[in-house]
């Protein structure tokens with residue numbers, strides 16, 4: 556059984572990328588292997604994490620390529636060149652077009668830091684999600700792993716985990732708890748599950 560070849564798309568710190576790389580080392584992820592990390596920010600710390608793990612990391616600049624189409628074509632070329640089977644969005648803060656998502660139907664997964672359908676869709680990313688949850692006064696939030704389709708955060712749900720909101724939480728404190736208690740656990744598990752399915756169908 557061949558391992559699924561995984562590309563992780565990132566924009567920032569890359570703690571979810573790290574959780575996936577750690578899960579490979581610990582054996583939680585055994586049906587797939589991260590062979591490529593793509594960042595749309597040159598200075599993303601996630602690229603350093605890739606380097607430290609001996610994984611190829613590349614920067615693709617939307618600014619330089621100017622259009623969404625050219626940006627996505629560059630990503631597609633990188634993915635095809637390395638025969639990628641599964642695309643994992645781990646804090647990738649750029650919305651992909653329908654042309655892109657349709658090409659990789661059920662081959663792109665994303666982690667979102669809320670219980671979808673709450674606090675999701677266009678404009679809800681990173682700390683903004685936790686700010687909105689606190690502003691609403693919800694007592695429970697969490698994280699969701701889902702397939703990516705043409706609707707932002709609208710694809711089929713793969714996994715969810717709830718996390719308690721506590722008195723005195725700031726967006727930063729809540730973000731950290733959601734990462735520790737949900738994201739870093741359910742994301743590697745979901746990557747393994749989908750990689751397993753892909754590697755068995757290859």
Ligand code: GAR
Nearest residue numbers: 568569570571646666667668680681
């Ligand atoms: C994570 O909390 C992830 O769920 C969120 O951004 C953070 C990235 O952190 N993603 C979104 O909001 C996507 N809409 P990381 O770079 O440390 O993994």
